[in-house]
Amino acid sequence: MAETKMAETLNGDSDQPLLTAEGLGKSYGHLMACRDVSFALYPGEVLAIVGESGSGKSTLLQLLSAQLTPSAGSVSYRMRDGVMRDLAALGEAERRFLFRTDWGYVHQDPAMGLRMAVSAGANVGERLMAVGWNHYGRIRDTASSWLERVEIDTGRIDDAPRTYSGGMRQRLQIARNLVTEPRLVFMDEPTGGLDVSVQARLLDLMRNLVSELGLAAIVVTHDLAVARLLSHRVMVMKGGRVIETGLTDQVLDDPCEPYTQLLVSSILPA
Amino acid sequence: MTAMIDINNAQKSFVMHLQGGIELPVVRGVSFHVEPGECVVLAGPSGAGKSSILKMIFGNYRCDSGRIGIRHQGTQIDLAKAEPRQILSVRRATIGYVSQFLRAVPRVATIDVVAEPLIANGVARAEAREKSGQLLRRLNIPERLWALPPSTFSGGEQQRVNIARGFISDLPILLLDEPTASLDAANRAVVVELVDSKKRQGVAMVAIVHDDEIRHLIADRIVDVTSFAAAA
Numbered sequence: 001m002a003e004t005k006m007a008e009t010l011n012g013d014s015d016q017p018l019l020t021a022e023g024l025g026k027s028y029g030h031l032m033a034c035r036d037v038s039f040a041l042y043p044g045e046v047l048a049i050v051g052e053s054g055s056g057k058s059t060l061l062q063l064l065s066a067q068l069t070p071s072a073g074s075v076s077y078r079m080r081d082g083v084m085r086d087l088a089a090l091g092e093a094e095r096r097f098l099f100r101t102d103w104g105y106v107h108q109d110p111a112m113g114l115r116m117a118v119s120a121g122a123n124v125g126e127r128l129m130a131v132g133w134n135h136y137g138r139i140r141d142t143a144s145s146w147l148e149r150v151e152i153d154t155g156r157i158d159d160a161p162r163t164y165s166g167g168m169r170q171r172l173q174i175a176r177n178l179v180t181e182p183r184l185v186f187m188d189e190p191t192g193g194l195d196v197s198v199q200a201r202l203l204d205l206m207r208n209l210v211s212e213l214g215l216a217a218i219v220v221t222h223d224l225a226v227a228r229l230l231s232h233r234v235m236v237m238k239g240g241r242v243i244e245t246g247l248t249d250q251v252l253d254d255p256c257e258p259y260t261q262l263l264v265s266s267i268l269p270a
Numbered sequence: 271m272t273a274m275i276d277i278n279n280a281q282k283s284f285v286m287h288l289q290g291g292i293e294l295p296v297v298r299g300v301s302f303h304v305e306p307g308e309c310v311v312l313a314g315p316s317g318a319g320k321s322s323i324l325k326m327i328f329g330n331y332r333c334d335s336g337r338i339g340i341r342h343q344g345t346q347i348d349l350a351k352a353e354p355r356q357i358l359s360v361r362r363a364t365i366g367y368v369s370q371f372l373r374a375v376p377r378v379a380t381i382d383v384v385a386e387p388l389i390a391n392g393v394a395r396a397e398a399r400e401k402s403g404q405l406l407r408r409l410n411i412p413e414r415l416w417a418l419p420p421s422t423f424s425g426g427e428q429q430r431v432n433i434a435r436g437f438i439s440d441l442p443i444l445l446l447d448e449p450t451a452s453l454d455a456a457n458r459a460v461v462v463e464l465v466d467s468k469k470r471q472g473v474a475m476v477a478i479v480h481d482d483e484i485r486h487l488i489a490d491r492i493v494d495v496t497s498f499a500a501a502a
Contacts (some may be wrong), residue, residue: 042355200376207375211390229375233354247329247354254331258287265288 016078018043018184018216019064023073025240026059033059034240037073043183046210046217048231048248050224050263056240057220058188064218065105065186066095077184100130104177104185108192110169114161114176120147121157124176131180146175150205167198171205178209185210187219191226203229224267228252236260273303273341274443274474275327280336280350282322296322297498300336306442309465309475309488314495320478321370323495324445326350327476328367329357340364340443362391365443368436370451372428374420381406381416384434391439398438405434409460426452437464444468446477450484462487 017040025035034056041047049057062068064075066087075087079094080102090098099105107113114123124143125133133139144154150171152164161169170190177185190206191199207230210217221227227234227248234251236244236259244257255261280300286292297319304310312320325331326349327338333350340347342364347356361367366387374383381402388398406416409430415423420431429452436444446465450458458481465488468475479485485492 045355204375204377232358246332247357249330250332250354250357253325254284256285256332261287 016043016082017041018045018078020076020084021064021073022076024060024063024070024075025072026063026068027071032240034063035072037235037242039235039242039245041184041216041218043216044214045233046215046219046231048227048234049218049220049237050222050227050234051237052222052263055237057237059240060237061186061188061218061220065103066090066098080183100127101180102182102184104180104182106170106173106177106185106187106190108189110161110166110173113173114169116162117160119158119160120152120164120172123161123172124179127176127180142179143175146179147172149209150175151201165198166194167202170194170198170202174202174206174209178213178215181213183216185215185217187217187221189221189223190219191221191223199226206230224252224263236263272305273339274306275302275304275341275476276337276339276346277302277327278337278339280323280326280338281334282319282326282331283334297495300326300498302493304443304474304476306472306474307469308490309469309477310491310493311477311479311485311489312495313485313492314499318495318499320495321447323498324367324447324476324478328365328445329360330367364441365445366436366439366441367445368433368447368449370447372420372432372435374428374431376421377419379417380411380420380423380431383420383431384438387435387439401438402434405438406431408464409434410457426454426457429453430457433461433464437468440471442473444473444475446475446479448478448480450479450481458484 019041022038024037026033037060049060051057059068063070069088076084077087078084105113121140121143124146125139128139128142144157147154147157152168152171161172164172191202194202203226219230231248234245234248235242236251236257238259244251244255244260251260252264255264278301281298282296284294284296286294300323302310312323314320322331326333329349329352336350338349340349340360342360347360349357349360381399384406385398385402388401389395403416411427411430420428423431433449450461453461462484465475477488479488
C-alpha cells in the first residue's frame, strides 16, 4: 500500500503545487535576511535549502512555515479542500489545523520539538489527541506502531525522552510529527547535532518514510551530503538570496555559480 | 521520428570560477540519434567527453546550447530545457543509467539497493526484491551477501550490484558507463547477455566500453566522440 501511495503522488495528481512562494522577503531594519525568493513545491517533492550560516536559510524556513511574517511577497498553500490560500490571510483555526495536522516541523534540537518530561508514548499521542482522538487504547497502539517505524524499542514507550540518546530523541520527534500523516514537513538541520553513524541511520529512515508516505518536505541543511541523499531539488542561498537552483544532482555535480562551486569543492573527502 | 534519443548540436563547457573563471570546453556540436533496440557505443580517448555526453543525456550535466530530445511517454521532451520535475519523471519512466561507480546509501541492504528503482515505480516490495534476487544471482553475487550493504564489497562486486540496479527496470532507454571495466570474463559475458536481451525488448542504449572485444559484441553503431571535441 505504501508503494501505491508513493506511485500515485509521483505520477498522478501532482500537477498542482502544494506550496508557492512569490517574491518572498524579510528585513530586520536595514538588514535583508532574505529577499526575492520565488518557487513552487509539488506534492511528494523534497526541496533542500543549502547555504552557510547567515545565508538566510533558517529565516526562509520560518517564513515558509508561517512562523515569521514576511516583509515582502507571500506564501500560498493548497489546503486539503484543494484551494490555494495565502498563509498571511488564514484564520487562527486554520493555522492551528496546519500546525497540528497537515504540517510537521522537525527541529535541529529535539528538545524544541518534544516535551522532554512526558513519556515517549504521550509525545506521539498528543498530536493525535489534538486532532480529536480520544480512545486511549487506539492512541497507545498507534504511538507504539510509530515507535517501531522509527526503530525505537516499544519497551521504552513509557520512558521520557530526556532518558533517550540524541539519535533516539530525533527519531521520536520524527514519529511525533508524522503520526498525523502531514502532507508537508519542514526540517531544520535534522541531522545537525548527531554523530555520523547516527546520522546515516536517521537519513536512511527519513528517506524511506518520505518516499513511502509520499510526503513533501523542505529541508534546511548546510550539509550537501544530506541534500544529496534526501532531496530532489536544491536551492543554494547566499546573502539572503537564492543564487542557484535545480535538480539536486545537477547542482552538486555541475555547479555553475562561483559560490556553489566553492561549497561543492569544500567537501572533505571521507 | 522513431528515435528514442535525438541529440542536436549540444554543447557543454565548464566555467571554473575558483580557478580565475577559466572556461573548460568539453564538447560541442554533439549530434546523433539512437533507435529502439539499438546500442550505440561512444568511442574516443579518455577525456574526450564520453561520460559528459552520457551525463547530459541523463540530465545530470546541463547543456549550454543545443537539444537533447528524449521520447518520453509518447511525446518528445527536450532535456536541455526541461524542468527538474520533468527530468525526474523521465528518469523514473524512461532513462536508466549505470554509472561508473556505485553511490549507495549507507546501511541499505544490497537486495534493496537493487530493488529500489522498481519500488519507486510502484512495484510491490516483495515482487521487486524477488526480481532483485534473480538479477543478483545471475550476476554471481552470492546470496549470503544480499542482506549486507554493498559499501564493503570489492570493486567488481559493487559494479555488478550497480549493473543489477540499472538493468532491473523495464525502461526504454539505458545508459551504460563502462559497465564491464572491473569484471572477470564470466561476468562480462553475463553483461553482454543482459544487453542482448534489452535489445530484443527494444531498449535504446548508449554505452561507453573500452574493452574492444565487448564493444564488438554489443555495438550496433559507433559514434566517434573526437569529432565533438571542443578544445580548439
